[in-house]
Amino acid sequence: MALQTPDPFQREYFGWSEEEFAQRFVEKVSGGRLRQNEAYIDLKLERKSSGQKVKAAYQDVVNLPRLVKTLPGLAANPTPADYLKSVSNFVRDNRGGDLFHWWRKLREGVKTPLFGSADIVNVCNLKCVHCYWWTTREPTAGELTPEQWRTVIQNSYKKMRIANVTVVGGEPMLRKDVVKVFSEEMKNRMSVVTNGTHPMIPINGLYFVSVDGTEETHNRIRGPNTYARMKTNVKNFVDTGGRVDANMTLNTLNYKTVIDVLREWDDIAGRISIQFHTPFIDDDPLWLPFGEERNKTIDSIMEYSSNENKHFVINSKEQFELMRGNWGYKCPNWMILPLDYRGNIKMPCCMGSANKDALQPQCDKCGLAPYSGVLAGLFPIEQIIGN
Ligand SMILES: C[S@@+](CC[C@H](N)C(=O)[O-])C[C@H]1O[C@@H](n2cnc3c(N)ncnc32)[C@H](O)[C@@H]1O
Ligand code: SF4
Ligand code: SF4
Numbered sequence: 549m550a551l552q553t554p555d556p557f558q559r560e561y562f563g564w565s566e567e568e569f570a571q572r573f574v575e576k577v578s579g580g581r582l583r584q585n586e587a588y589i590d591l592k593l594e595r596k597s598s599g600q601k602v603k604a605a606y607q608d609v610v611n612l613p614r615l616v617k618t619l620p621g622l623a624a625n626p627t628p629a630d631y632l633k634s635v636s637n638f639v640r641d642n643r644g645g646d647l648f649h650w651w652r653k654l655r656e657g658v659k660t661p662l663f664g665s666a667d668i669v670n671v672c673n674l675k676c677v678h679c680y681w682w683t684t685r686e687p688t689a690g691e692l693t694p695e696q697w698r699t700v701i702q703n704s705y706k707k708m709r710i711a712n713v714t715v716v717g718g719e720p721m722l723r724k725d726v727v728k729v730f731s732e733e734m735k736n737r738m739s740v741v742t743n744g745t746h747p748m749i750p751i752n753g754l755y756f757v758s759v760d761g762t763e764e765t766h767n768r769i770r771g772p773n774t775y776a777r778m779k780t781n782v783k784n785f786v787d788t789g790g791r792v793d794a795n796m797t798l799n800t801l802n803y804k805t806v807i808d809v810l811r812e813w814d815d816i817a818g819r820i821s822i823q824f825h826t827p828f829i830d831d832d833p834l835w836l837p838f839g840e841e842r843n844k845t846i847d848s849i850m851e852y853s854s855n856e857n858k859h860f861v862i863n864s865k866e867q868f869e870l871m872r873g874n875w876g877y878k879c880p881n882w883m884i885l886p887l888d889y890r891g892n893i894k895m896p897c898c899m900g901s902a903n904k905d906a907l908q909p910q911c912d913k914c915g916l917a918p919y920s921g922v923l924a925g926l927f928p929i930e931q932i933i934g935n
Pocket of ligand 2: 640672673674676679680681682717718719743
């Protein structure tokens with residue numbers, strides 16, 4: 549019988565138990581934040597008296613729908629049948645059980661991540677002017693094979709009972725082999741964020757395509773002809789029964805086009821998520837400063853939601869209120885487990901790097917949707933986040 553050569557592929561967390569993973573990961577990401585910004589407020593979990601426990605449980609129940617809404621998957625204009633399907637998937641995949649597990653841990657005073665992100669690739673076919681990924685990219689080899697990703701998924705996201713992983717990069721559609729592994733392993737618990745320039749394949753999850761303005765503005769940010777290619781690929785996928793949501797990152801080049809983008813994509817995309825550009829350097833000209841212009845932009849999106857289509861924009865009112873100013877000092881970065889293209893843990897968040905000496909995003913000017921969305925949906929934030 550031929551001897552099997554042991555696979556030398558190893559990551560430090562492969563041997564960690566679930567408890568150890570939660571503790572070491574949370575210490576790692578919180579430590580990174582504390583070094584970066586002294587104004588950072590870490591979530592303190594305090595033991596409560598019985599009376600306080602009853603009050604807290606009541607408030608959690610009241611706030612639960614807000615957090616559930618951050619789990620992707622519900623159709624744009626949900627019919628009662630969509631709601632039923634969504635609830636049935638939720639129960640069948642045991643995501644409800646995992647959410648309860650996360651909540652129970654939190655109430656026991658233990659923080660654990662609920663979401664994940666994975667940079668599955670270390671290349672991109674575009675070089676968008678605003679992109680954080682190019683800021684910290686290391687030109688080193690070491691991309692993982694599909695089977696190595698399977699091992700990483702089992703030892704990280706699955707071990708930690710993660711409710712949803714966002715597959716990014718670089719451009720993830722350049723590694724369809726790995727996208728397929730995520731679709732198999734994280735069935736109904738994965739989404740892919742793509743620039744849309746490559747055709748999409750059917751997955752057990754959701755696509756988010758990045759739309760960065762109306763055609764001319766998008767091309768200015770992402771490169772010639774990128775808009776037409778992206779729109780054709782989305783339409784082709786939607787025409788064959790697929791669903792694609794959109795994501796727009798607002799910066800000084802494109803914020804004035806946001807309402808036109810909403811109107812144009814309302815008929816094509818399922819829903820749209822809006823976020824703001826996060827700078828890595830001081831005086832970044834792409835960052836839309838806090839104040840009048842930013843507030844007017846947020847007001848106009850909220851008006852669109854109330855007057856034209858209340859289902860299209862994913863962000864909640866609470867999240868938009870946070871995005872008007874600095875919420876990053878209380879960022880719940882421990883809620884999302886971010887891995888780089890080698891399967892190493894990134895710090896302080898999905899925009900950071902596993903290399904602790906890499907340039908860091910500026911938390912006090914952060915506009916990222918997933919983290920502000922989670923903060924807005926967290927159980928009574930006024931109580932569990934200090935001030
Ligand atoms: C890094 S890309 C990777 C996935 C894919 N290549 C794409 O463009 O969708 C993920 C998302 O991050 C957004 N993004 C890039 N740089 C950003 C920044 N500095 N601040 C906020 N979002 C940013 C992109 O617009 C895109 O929607
Ligand atoms: S396509 Fe995505 S990863 Fe590539 S440069 Fe643009 S934003 Fe960055
Ligand atoms: S998501 Fe924003 S606030 Fe949170 S750690 Fe990353 S840059 Fe900082």
